[in-house]
Every structure is written in structure tokens, then in C-alpha cells.
Amino acid sequence: MRFNIHFLSFYVLQTEGxxxxxxxxxxxxxxxxxxxxxxxxVKKFIHAEFARxxxxxxxxxxxxxxxxxxxxxxxxxxxxxxxTNPNYNLLMRLRTADQKEDFQQEADELVRSYLETAAVRxxxxxxxxxxMDTHFDDPFIFVIKCDFEQQIARISDEKSxxxxxxxxxxxxxxxxxxxxxxxxxxxxEEWELKVHQSSHARYFEDFLKFVTYxxxxxxxxxxxxMNDVQNYLEEKWPDEDxxxxxxxxxxxxxxxxxxxxxxxxxxxxQQVMHAxxxxxxxxxxxxxxxxxxxxxxxGLLADFGHRLHITKLGNQYAVVIEGDAFTxxxxxxxVELLQPDSFEKVSQQxxxxxxxxxxxx
Numbered sequence: 001m002r003f004n005i006h007f008l009s010f011y012v013l014q015t016e017g018x019x020x021x022x023x024x025x026x027x028x029x030x031x032x033x034x035x036x037x038x039x040x041x042v043k044k045f046i047h048a049e050f051a052r053x054x055x056x057x058x059x060x061x062x063x064x065x066x067x068x069x070x071x072x073x074x075x076x077x078x079x080x081x082x083x084t085n086p087n088y089n090l091l092m093r094l095r096t097a098d099q100k101e102d103f104q105q106e107a108d109e110l111v112r113s114y115l116e117t118a119a120v121r122x123x124x125x126x127x128x129x130x131x132m133d134t135h136f137d138d139p140f141i142f143v144i145k146c147d148f149e150q151q152i153a154r155i156s157d158e159k160s161x162x163x164x165x166x167x168x169x170x171x172x173x174x175x176x177x178x179x180x181x182x183x184x185x186x187x188x189e190e191w192e193l194k195v196h197q198s199s200h201a202r203y204f205e206d207f208l209k210f211v212t213y214x215x216x217x218x219x220x221x222x223x224x225x226m227n228d229v230q231n232y233l234e235e236k237w238p239d240e241d242x243x244x245x246x247x248x249x250x251x252x253x254x255x256x257x258x259x260x261x262x263x264x265x266x267x268x269x270q271q272v273m274h275a276x277x278x279x280x281x282x283x284x285x286x287x288x289x290x291x292x293x294x295x296x297x298x299g300l301l302a303d304f305g306h307r308l309h310i311t312k313l314g315n316q317y318a319v320v321i322e323g324d325a326f327t328x329x330x331x332x333x334x335v336e337l338l339q340p341d342s343f344e345k346v347s348q349q350x351x352x353x354x355x356x357x358x359x360x361x
Contacts, residue, residue, distance in 0.1 A: 064218070072211035140182075177193060181193055280302045
């Protein structure tokens with residue numbers, strides 16, 4: 001995958017905080033055309049990044065809420081064209097510029113808009129128009145942000161040994177925008193762009209105000225569960241003002257906000273299975289993770305009620321897991337030599353144990 005750079009503008013962004021305010025400014029260093037880029041030092045620094053950005057995989061619905069790479073879609077009013085989206089228009093002006101001066105003018109506007117975002121930090125910003133002549137007539141736009149590196153030094157002469165480098169930048173943790181998105185080599189999506197930002201601060205998401213992102217799988221699952229919870233409350237307590245409903249709503253709000261949650265014992269197994277089936281439709285391989293005592297259990301949500309069962313023994317709980325065969329890893333343990341007792345025998349032992357504990361208490 002090879003890109004030919006048509007134009008590239010290089011900026012340095014600087015921020016300074018004074019008396020509770022942050023002053024932000026940019027300096028345009030140079031805009032290069034294709035020949036100037038080929039002869040520049042910046043090519044040695046950045047050129048490999050264009051293919052790396054284009055090859056980076058992205059999921060429409062990430063499996064992680066904090067996924068660093070996201071797929072964005074331009075937002076338009078129903079019945080309107082892409083040309084009504086300001087972010088799209090700016091990127092398209094950069095994409096269609098055929099003179100160096102025109103490209104720099106649009107790059108200046110992008111940088112000014114970017115500096116208006118709340119949490120911008122200093123660094124270098126590179127805006128490039130890059131062609132992939134083997135596949136497309138129209139070029140791509142790449143926006144690349146490199147943060148300043150702290151405490152950087154370079155080897156100097158024999159006397160001073162090292163000297164401090166001001167405003168050093170690195171290709172590590174590069175943040176980037178690619179437009180248009182290329183899901184496969186030779187295929188582009190005009191409505192989509194790809195955003196990569198490895199830090200928790202969502203600079204590009206703040207900057208691209210007219211771009212939307214699909215929910216991550218955890219967000220979709222949470223929304224589905226909370227919708228089911230709301231339906232449960234409305235069916236159980238039709239009167240919204242009843243004291244009982246308000247108390248249960250409060251209890252469930254505390255449950256939802258807690259990072260470590262107990263079993264709520266509100267729904268019967270069929271209700272849980274029904275809700276789980278709708279979640280599995282979103283992502284069949286979604287996992288269930290739980291901890292019973294000191295034992296961590298991980299499996300597929302789709303197996304709940306089929307191969308994974310939760311039951312109660314007096315005041316304690318038990319998890320029953322079905323499967324065709326065991327697989328052991330890492331070293332030998334005596335349990336690997338077990339000739340298992342029958343389920344009936346073990347369940348009877350557990351019942352007797354639970355009864356003894358109940359009598360003791």
C-alpha cells in the first residue's frame with residue numbers, strides 16, 4: 001500500500017496556561033508540494049505512517065468502550081446531502097485543492113478550528129493530501145497530530161556531551177484522521193472517516209462536531225439491559241409515584257452505578273434467558289464473567305440456561321457448568337486424575353451441606 005503525497009502542511013501548536021486561562025496558538029512552518037516533500041526530512045519521519053493509518057483495523061461497534069480507533073459517520077438532516085455537513089465540506093476542500101496555496105488556506109482553517117477544542121495540547125500537526133494512484137483518482141486526507149516529548153536530549157560535542165532539544169516530537173502515540181475510510185484496499189466509503197487517538201482525551205471527537213460514532217458493544221449491551229429494567233419496573237409498578245416503585249428504582253440505580261455488583265434476585269431464569277437472547281443477537285460471542293467466592297467463571301452469555309446454570313443452596317449459591325470434555329493447561333494437578341462422582345451424588349452432598357449450615361446458623 002503506497003501513498004504519493006501531493007501536498008503537506010506542517011504546523012506547530014503551542015498552549016500556555018495563565019491565571020486559569022489557556023492561550024493557544026499555531027505557527028505554519030511550511031507547505032510542501034510533491035517534489036518538495038520527496039526531498040524533505042519530514043518524509044523520513046512520517047511517510048510510513050500513512051500506510052500504517054490506512055491499514056489500521058476499525059470496528060463499527062468496538063468491543064471496548066475506550067477503543068482508540070473509531071469509525072465516524074457524517075451527520076446530515078434527513079433528506080439532505082453530504083454537502084450540508086461542515087466537517088465534510090472542510091475535508092473535501094482539502095481533498096480537491098489542486099494548488100499549494102489553496103491547500104494551505106484550507107489547512108489553516110482546519111488548524112484554527114482544531115485549536116478551539118477544549119483540551120488541546122501542544123505538538124506538531126501535519127495535514128496531507130495523499131494519492132493512491134493504483135486504485136483511486138481522488139486523493140485521501142490525513143490529519144496527524146504528534147505531541148511534544150518531555151526531557152529529550154541529543155548527543156552533542158565532546159565537551160557538553162548532550163544538549164536539550166526544544167519542541168521534540170515523536171511518532172509514538174500518533175493521533176490521526178483519515179478521510180475517506182477505506183474498509184478494504186480498493187474500496188472507499190464517502191460517508192465515513194477513521195479516527196485514531198490513543199489517549200483518553202478525545203481531541204478529534206471534540207473537533208469533529210458533526211460526526212457521529214456507533215455505540216461500542218458494552219454500551220449497546222448496557223442500554224439494552226437498562227431498557228429491560230425500565231420495562232420490568234413499569235410492569236411491576238404501574239403507578240410511577242408509588243413509594244415501592246421509587247424505592248426499587250433507587251435500589252437499581254445504585255446497582256447500575258456500582259463497579260462490583262451482587263446478584264439482585266429479581267428475575268426468574270426465563271426472564272433472564274429472554275433478555276440474554278436479545279443481547280446475544282447483537283454479538284453472539286459476548287462473554288459472561290462472574291466471581292463466586294474466590295472462583296472466577298468465564299463463559300458465553302448464550303450458554304446461560306443451557307450449559308451454565310446458577311442455583312441456590314440455602315443461603316449460598318452454586319454454579320453448574322455443562323460440557324463435553326475438560327481441558328487443563330499449565331502444569332499438572334491432582335484433579336486431572338479425577339474419576340468424577342455422579343451429579344446426583346454431588347448434588348445430594350451439597351444439599352446436605354447446606355442443611356447443616358442452616359441448622360448451625
